[in-house]
Amino acid sequence: MADDIHLSKSYASRIFQQETGSSITDYVTAQRLKRVYFLLETTTLSIEEVGRRAGFPNGSYLIQLFRKSAGTTPLQYRQHFERSGRH
8 A cells, every 4th residue: 555655654554543543454454344244244155255255364363353343253243133133
């Protein structure tokens, strides 16, 4: 990204942090997790496929991050979402 806007990586990171209050990595991770929530709520894809489509090639890493974000596993989240009838 920094190369695309002709800035050094450290300067681009610093500007991003100043403007958003978040690191680039944290921002990208949050966007990927939003995609995971959406896919869990709207598809019947496997958890592994949901992770891949959201940019998490490692399923165990996805589960770890998701659990930290939602307080539950992706599968438990999907099951709860389906039982609550919110789709």
